[in-house]
Structures are given as C-alpha cells and as structure tokens.
Amino acid sequence: MALIKKKTDATVMEKEYEGRCKMRVYDSISDWQKKIQTDKPIDPMTHIEDLYLRCDFDQDYIGSILKVNIRVCNLLDEKVPMKIKLYLYEDIDQEPIGAMDIRMVAQGKTTTKGYFEVPISTVKLWSDQEPNLYEVLVVMTDHFDETLQVAGFQYGFRDIKISGEKIWLNNKPLLIKGINYGGDLRKANNTETYRKDLKLLKEHNINALKVNGDCVGNDFFECCNQLGFFVVTEVSGLENHKEGIISRAVSVIGQKRNHPCIIMWSLENTQNKNENLAAKKVLIALDDRRPCMIHNDGQFLISDVFVMEKLHDKTIERIGKGLDIRDDMVQLEDRRFSKGMDEYMAMAYKKKPAILCTNRQISVKELINVQSVMYSMHAYTRWHGGFIGDFENYFSNKNHSGEKSYEIQPLAYEIKKAFEPYSISFDAQTAFYSIKPSNLLAEDIEVRVIIQEDGTPIMEECLDTVCIKPGEVITGTVQSWLNLKNETVLYHIIFEVLLTKDLWWAKKGHVLASKQFEKEDYNPDIYMPKSSINCTLKEAEETIEVRGEKTYYEIDKKTGHITQIKVDHKALLAQPIQPIWKGLLDFDKGPDAKSAGADKEMSQEQVKAYRIEKKGSQVNLYFDVKIKDIKSLMQIQYEIFSTGELNIYYKGEQKDQLERLGSRITLITPRNQVNWFGRGPHPSHLDLVTSMQMGLYQMDLLEKNQESNRDFQKGTYKDIRWMTVTGIDGEGIMVESMDKNGFDASFTTPDQETTTLLIKHTGSYRFLFMEAL
Secondary structure, three states, X not given: OOEOOOOOOOOOOOOOOOOOOOOEEEOOHHHHHHOOOOOOOOOOOEEEEEEEEEEEEEOOOOOEEEEEEEEEEEOOOOOEEEEEEEEEEOOOOOOOOEEEEEEEEEOOOEEEEEEEEEEEOOOOEEOOOOXXXXXXXXXXXXXXXXXXXXXXXXXXXXXXXXXOOEEEEOOEEEOEEEEEOOOOOOOOOOHHHHHHHHHHHHHOOOOEEEEEOOOOOHHHHHHHHHHOOEEEEEOOOOOOOHHHHHHHHHHHHHHHOOOOOEEEEEEOOOOOHHHHHHHHHHHHHHOOOOOEEEOOOOOOOOOOOEEEOOOOHHHHHHHHOOOOOHHHHHHOOOHHHHOXXXXXXXHHOOXXXXXXXXXXXXXXXXXXXXXXXXXHHHHOHHHOOEEEEEOXXXXXXXXXXXXXXXXXXXXXXXXXXXXXXXXXXXXXXXXXXXXXXXXXXXXXXXXXXXXXXXXXXXXXXXXXXXXXXXXXXXEEEOHHHHOOOOOOOOEEEEEEEEEOOOOOOXXXXXXXXXXXXXXXXXXXXXXXXXXXXXXXXXXXXOEEEEEOOOEEEEEEOOOOOEEEEEEOOEEOEOOOEEEEEOOOOHHHHOOOOOOOOOOEOOOOEEEEEEEEEEEOOEEEEEEEEEEOOOOEEEEEEEEEEOOOOEEEEEEEOOHHHHOOEEEEEEEEOOOOEEEEEEEEOOOEEOOEOOOOEEEEEEEEHHHHHHOOOHHHHHOEEEEEOEEEEEOOOOOXXXXXXXXXXXXXXXXXXXXXXXXXXEEEOOOEEEEEEEOOO
8 A cells, every 4th residue: 555655653753842642541441432431530650641643545545554652651660561452443332443552661750652553444534524533442451461541532534734825635625714713602611512613603604713722622622523623723822932832832732633623733922933933843843744824923934824814805816816915015004014025025926825814803894805805715726725714703692791692693694605615696687697616625516596576485496416526617597587577576586505415513405505686677666645535734833734544744844853653643653753864884783873973863954944735635745954964955855645654755965975864763662573575584784785685584673682682783684675563463664665776774672662763775765554453
C-alpha cells in the first residue's frame, strides 16, 4: 500500500514540550464496554500519561496506517515491565478491525515512551457531512497480565492540509463558513446544550467554529467530532509574553490534538516576529498535521493562511484577483499594513489560501456586505479558505431580566442566506433558471418550484433528483411561469434546493437553499368605494369633523393631524395619527426606538394653508405643512369616504426626504392579532431583506411579549401590500398600500391598553375598519 508520507514518525520530536491528552479512563474492559468511567481521584502509580494518534493514507484515501505515540509515567522506584494493547473498533459490540501490542519497561521515577502502528485496509473517513468515528481502546497490563489501566476515546480518520490556494480535507477542497463561538450560546457548558447550539448553527449553514481552547471543555470537542463541525482553536489564551504563550499552547495542543474536528491552530496574542516563530515551532513540534493561523499585527509570511480582518467586499474582490490593495488597507485603517507594506507585497503573490476572520461583533451595516463577500469567496480560488465572523450574539437573545433565551435574532437569517451552499438565478422574462453549488463537494439534491399568486401558492412542482458536482450548473425553463398573464395580481416564484436524505440535524426534504423572484409589470387595481350616503362636514375654530355611515373623523386644523377616529361611536385612537420624522437607521429599530435627533413627532410643523373639497360621499382635505426639521414643505391629503375608508397621501418637495417619513398610529385596547401580505415571517433590518420572502403571515403580539422576546420590535416588516391589526373578536383596522411597491411597518403592544403601529417609507396608504365577528 503506497502511503503519503508525513514528517511525524516513530521518532516524533517534542523537545522539552510534552502534551497530555484528555482520555476516558476505566478500571476494566467490562467497564469500558458499559461506559463506566473510573471514580479514582488520582492516577495510579503507573499510568498512561499521553497518547498521540495520527494517520497516513494511501493515494486513494481508502486504506490507512494508524500511528500511535504513547507515554507511560511510573512513579515507583523500581522498573515495571508491561504490555500495552491497542484495539480499534468500528462498533464496540463487534470484533476490532485492527489491533497491535507492544512490550516495554517503564523506568522508575520517570516517563517512558513507546510507538506502534496499526494498518487498516479500509477506513471510513471523517468529514463534516459524514463524521465517521472509531473507538480506540488501550489496555495496559503488567507482566502477570493484570490490568493496570484502561483508556479509551473516539478517533476520526481524516487528513487536513494546505496546497496552493486551498485548504484540503481528505484530498477535497474545504470552504470554511464559520462563527466565533464563546463556549455556549446559553452559557450552560454541558453536552446537552452544546448539541442544541451545534444543531442551531448547522441549520443556519455554519460548518466551522473558532474557539478559545481555554473556554470550552473536552465535551465540546467530542460533540464537534460526533456532529461534524470544523474547529479552529486558539492556543495562546490571554497570555501576552513568550513563556506564557508557549506554556499555554503546549497545554491546549497536548490535550486536544487527537480530536479530528480541529483543523487549524490559531495564535492571536503574540507580539513580534520572534515570538511568532518560537510559538509556531512549538506547534509544529507538538502537531505537524494541522496548519497554523497567525491572526495579529504583523508577519503575514509566517502564517499558513493569509488572514483578512475587514469585511469589505471590494477589497476582498481585489485580493481574489491578485491586485494591489495597499491603498485599500490604509483607507480601511487596517493597522497591520502601516508596519510592513513591502512584506505584504511579497506575500500578496505567494500562493496560500485567504481567510476573512474578524474578532469583533459584525455590525448590522457590515452584514449588508456578507452576500457579496461570499460571492467573491466562491468566485476566486484565493478565497477558498473561508469566512469566520463574530455572529454569536445573533444566535442568542437577552430578555428584559438579562437572561439569555433560545430565540435567535432576525439577522441570523441573513447569515444563513449568505452561507447557503447553492446560488440560484432566474430570468422573470424568459423563465430560465440556473442553480450552481457554492460548496466544493458533490451532493444529491432535489429542486422544488412554487408559484404564488398574491402570496397564495397556486402551483408546486418537484424536479428530478440530480447529483450536482462542483462547478456544474443545473439549468431549465419553468413553462407555467410564462403562462401567467394577469397583471393585477402579484406573482412570485420560489426555487428550493432540498435534502434527499435524513441527517442528524435535518430530515429529508429540509430546504438547503431558496430564493424568490417577482414577476414584473405588476399593476394593481385601485378600488375606490362608492355610496349613496353623503358625508357630513362640520368645521369649527380648531377642528374639522367628517361623519360617514358608521365613522367619525376629527382633524386638527393647526397641525393637519387626525386626532380621533370613531367607529360605531367607539374611539379607536389613543394618540393622533401624525407624520414621524426619523433617520434612515432609526426606522429599523421599531416603534419604541429612541435616538438623538430621531423620533420627532413633528412638533415644529405648522399648517400654512388648508382647503376642503366635498364630493357627495367623499370629502378631500388638503394641508400644506411647513416642517422645520426637514426644511421642506409637505402636503398631507386625506380622502374620507362615507363607507368608512380613509386614504392618506404624503406629497413633498424632495422624494428622498419623504422616504424618511412614517405615520405612528396608537390604538386604544390591545390588538394582538396581526396578519399581513409582505415579507416575513421575521423582520428585516436596513436593506437586509434577502432571507425574508413574500407571502401570507400572521403573528400574535401578546404571545411575543409573554415570551419576553422584545427583539422583534427592533425589526421592520418590509414590502407589505396589506396588513390587519385586530383583537381576538376580529375588530380592528386594515392598512392597504396604494403603491405597488408596498410599505414597511413595525408594531408592538407597549402596555396592556394600547397597540402601536408604525407605517414607513410610503407616500400613500388606505385605512379600512373591521367590525367585530
């Protein structure tokens, strides 16, 4: 069997640095089979101090040789002859697939080293998609064949290396889609919560975690081994001097180097080139089977991967193309590039993979760039290292008492979208689609196509299961899309890439990637109500009153605000309906957002003129308002119908300023039932609407408050065509967009007596009133 040779062999050099791996220790083989670990508080006088396992593969990655270095500590004065047996099990209930034993003499008051190899003709490889693990059993007996100690742990056969511009796992390219992980999203630090965390992250297309080796225990790494997560482990801890860094690295690597999930070591607190070199030599001496990432201010050539800190899509694209980015780095205030431009230039054209890795919380603004960043990573081989972001706070949520909940924040869905393993494109004119894998492994997939009419599915079709390989593209045409001719309804088409088999974190049919597309030339009919009953109009000194069949409106002549609405003599408004001037960022913080210069209820606005038009069953009111906050003249127009409908229009001098206007509506009595046709089911932030699809959704506001999940208030539900806000009895209001692009909205129940609705980014919308059932 031709083997791929590695540096480490029977004479593995550790110099004065010796690690001590984490093992499960048992009193007997039967206890190992029953998984009953020893309860002895200290090691016996003669015990196994360390085991270090590596594997070499043949060229086809079918067979392997397991290489084992063992170190035995003897605290007795005399020599102890012993026999050490190693067994490799695929299933502990069956016979071992490999076995080897060695005889050695443990010298007194010292440690004795041994080495042996176990050839395996066929092995199942460990990967994130198939985390195959084997049970390793080591039995140490004396010369009377009495058991001295039994140790066991799980081991996965895998090979990690860097070649050219890529990271390779088992001779296949690997793309990291990772997150900085502080140990536990819910700070419980046990196997059960680790598994819950990993399942949640896996569902959001995350395949790698970057952790501090001191912050997580052995249970965490065992979970990653079993569930198929890649781990980048920091080994320098909080140390900031050479001796402390080396001591910490020896401890972390020695304990954890047998875990197959660990694919890379990371150095982050070293101060200069000499410390980097010294620390890396220790890493290589202890473990030459994994690359090293140096993530600090300085020496790019020492690191096995190039680490980029700034999340800037244009710069990432230039790096992918091999262009000079020195000016970009100065503009981005990347302090590393003020120290050694020449060294960076030498590195820039050296073949090595690049990893975007940031240790600070990714901001909402930066998340806008995640999609384009991942596109560059898929497009340019230089970036086939991957992306590790500080997203952890988006996967846990603090409630009002400061405790963390299991609810994730809406921004986590944008991360999931950016990390999707497939890119989908569609031409709405020709109905031609293409699906391309962004991951680097072949996979069986099924594609489902759904067509919606005004949010309601009207057709669903599943395409044949195909095996798609890296670089291949699935193409086709959806003929039924071309047959849709009604321009007064809004059509959408959704493409979904489905899982074809059950996995530990998802069942068959799980959506791996999806994208929604909208049909163009949408021209909705604007319904104008008609009635034979005329409105009655009454103008007082400060107010204008308009009465219809069942409705009553009161408008303030000085401000142009609707101060009260009554339906069947029941008052609806706790506060006047009025325009709200907000900053663009503040709009997405919800109705209760507070910020300097934002959330101003137009207290400085003044009506310059108004006029009234009465047309039988319809009354039109026009108010010309001067607003000092935006230094602009705005016209507010109300169309009030005797049937109860109310149309509101905002018209102004500058369109971009009107886009920053909204209306705050506070209703008396809680209206907890919300239904809408728009993007959902979760709110969006800023321009991040990629993960939220158009459809019909509903939500219970009171239930959200009872869950102490206030985060939904911070988001905005976008592109809404209509929404209803009602009580349990069905009484409430309906808000309908009179613009084909819809409006945005936030809503909440700030107390038990009122419900607040904030309508944004629209110049025209309609109110309809819904009676109790």
